[in-house]
Amino acid sequence: MNAQDLCFLPAVELARMIREREVSGLDVMQAHLDQIERTNPHINAIVTLLPEQALEQAHDMDARLARGEVSGPLCGLPVAHKDLADTKGIRTTRGSPIFSDFVPDQDALIVERLKGGGALTIGKTNTPEFGAGSQTFNAVFGATRNPYATDKTCGGSSGGAAAALASGMIPIADGSDLGGSLRNPASFCNVAGLRPSAGRVPVWPTYSGWFPMAVQGPMGRTIDDIALQMSVIAGPDPRSPISIEEPAELFSRPLQRDCKGLRIAWSRDLGGLPVDAEVTRVLEAHRGVFEKLGCTVVDAEPDLRDADEIFQVMRAWNFELAYGDLLKTEREQMKDTVVWNIEKGMKLSGPQVGSAERKRTQLFHRMREFMDNCDFLVAPVVQVLPFDVDQPYVTEINGEQMQTYIDWMSSCCRISVTGQPALSVPCGFSRDGRPVGLQIVGRYRDDFGVLQLGHAFERETGYWKQRPDFLQK
Numbered sequence: 001m002n003a004q005d006l007c008f009l010p011a012v013e014l015a016r017m018i019r020e021r022e023v024s025g026l027d028v029m030q031a032h033l034d035q036i037e038r039t040n041p042h043i044n045a046i047v048t049l050l051p052e053q054a055l056e057q058a059h060d061m062d063a064r065l066a067r068g069e070v071s072g073p074l075c076g077l078p079v080a081h082k083d084l085a086d087t088k089g090i091r092t093t094r095g096s097p098i099f100s101d102f103v104p105d106q107d108a109l110i111v112e113r114l115k116g117g118g119a120l121t122i123g124k125t126n127t128p129e130f131g132a133g134s135q136t137f138n139a140v141f142g143a144t145r146n147p148y149a150t151d152k153t154c155g156g157s158s159g160g161a162a163a164a165l166a167s168g169m170i171p172i173a174d175g176s177d178l179g180g181s182l183r184n185p186a187s188f189c190n191v192a193g194l195r196p197s198a199g200r201v202p203v204w205p206t207y208s209g210w211f212p213m214a215v216q217g218p219m220g221r222t223i224d225d226i227a228l229q230m231s232v233i234a235g236p237d238p239r240s241p242i243s244i245e246e247p248a249e250l251f252s253r254p255l256q257r258d259c260k261g262l263r264i265a266w267s268r269d270l271g272g273l274p275v276d277a278e279v280t281r282v283l284e285a286h287r288g289v290f291e292k293l294g295c296t297v298v299d300a301e302p303d304l305r306d307a308d309e310i311f312q313v314m315r316a317w318n319f320e321l322a323y324g325d326l327l328k329t330e331r332e333q334m335k336d337t338v339v340w341n342i343e344k345g346m347k348l349s350g351p352q353v354g355s356a357e358r359k360r361t362q363l364f365h366r367m368r369e370f371m372d373n374c375d376f377l378v379a380p381v382v383q384v385l386p387f388d389v390d391q392p393y394v395t396e397i398n399g400e401q402m403q404t405y406i407d408w409m410s411s412c413c414r415i416s417v418t419g420q421p422a423l424s425v426p427c428g429f430s431r432d433g434r435p436v437g438l439q440i441v442g443r444y445r446d447d448f449g450v451l452q453l454g455h456a457f458e459r460e461t462g463y464w465k466q467r468p469d470f471l472q473k
Contacts, residue, residue, distance in 0.1 A: 003031040007168035011225040018076035025076035029058035045163035047141040048124040057120040072118030079119040095129040095138035109204040117232030125160030134184040147468035152386035155185035162189035173219045180412025186424035187381035187437025193219045195422045202240030207322045223455040255455040260294030265374040271304045274397035282436040302370045306359040307414040313356035320345025337405045367418045381424045381437040421447040425454040426463035
């Protein structure tokens with residue numbers, strides 16, 4: 001195979017080939033560096049690149065394998081980390097001019113685990129300022145473009161990760177998700193992104209160790225590649241007080257399952273949200289895939305009342321916690337939506353936060369009861385198609401005006417506050433070739449079950465195999 005084909009192999013297969021010395025880690029790394037050189041100028045997904053360090057790591061990996069030393073599950077796989085995650089000795093800007101020259105002295109836990117699993121750091125992926133908003137642009141590096149439509153956004157906030165994956169620049173990537181930042185860009189870029197249950201992938205360092213809505217997780221071109229990463233990054237850690245006491249090896253099990261008899265709740269709009277007609281058309285065309293798998297698919301809408309209020313309050317509270325002090329000294333260097341979100345948090349009263357927490361508990365129990373009657377909920381990931389790269393955020397859908405810069409993300413945000421795991425899996429393309437993802441939501445902490453159903457859907461559809469047209473030009 002040629003070098004570009006090597007860059008589009010599933011990560012599971014690529015790691016096996018390196019481990020069994022069918023291909024050298026050095027050749028794999030060079031192939032990806034060449035792909036970045038060809039592709040990144042068009043997409044701007046990788047914003048810090050360390051080619052010499054990456055090649056040295058790959059050479060060392062090959063030497064260890066030649067000596068018969070055992071490597072991890074991610075053996076020799078190039079990885080670029082989201083620019084929100086601390087990387088020891090590597091510039092980490094958080095997409096902000098305030099941190100444009102910041103170099104951490106420690107690795108984030110997810111970075112530490114990926115490295116421990118054998119992955120080789122190649123650089124950092126672009127993100128909006130402080131991860132705010134599902135459109136990846138910032139004053140430090142500019143905008144990241146969608147590989148399937150380069151005049152459109154890749155989504156966000158893990159947009160650089162999704163675009164790099166879709167372009168064959170890297171085989172695996174990490175990201176984070178508060179209101180959809182793993183799922184939204186996955187949907188926009190025809191890759192997969194898993195929002196794990198809170199504590200499944202421990203988060204450290206963090207301003208709020210007990211906060212359950214901000215999670216970190218994997219992105220990949222296939223569900224097998226998502227599971228491969230989960231087998232390394234999941235599992236308890238004493239630095240995270242909410243980490244789940246189940247081993248990462250749970251995700252090493254086969255993903256194949258008999259889907260016959262599974263009951264799927266099919267939601268077109270998650271309780272009345274406006275959804276672009278083309279998104280609905282693509283999703284509806286794939287309802288039969290689940291029926292072909294033997295599932296019973298029923299129209300059903302969970303009771304998500306108060307979800308929008310809960311999300312807005314808890315997000316604002318978290319923004320003030322993380323960046324309130326910074327606003328006092330660096331206000332002029334922050335984008336307006338970040339300032340708005342911090343100030344919204346400053347205005348919250350104790351009773352408002354308490355009310356949101358009470359409603360979140362009530363919502364959890366309504367969802368628990370809803371999921372007693374179905375195994376999975378299937379819904380849109382994003383309410384719109386990828387939009388113009390120069391548009392900061394969506395302001396209206398189907399004539400309905402969005403009140404804030406994050407309202408158009410509600411199909412993800414509403415799921416975030418339920419506490420349930422959710423997966424974006426490729427579901428096809430609009431008539432003009434823009435990707436559309438499908439959101440699979442599982443029962444509380446059934447992360448593996450979500451991956452199993454996503455894997456079954458992926459095997460029937462195979463959209464991950466479709467590369468962006470611009471790569472052929």
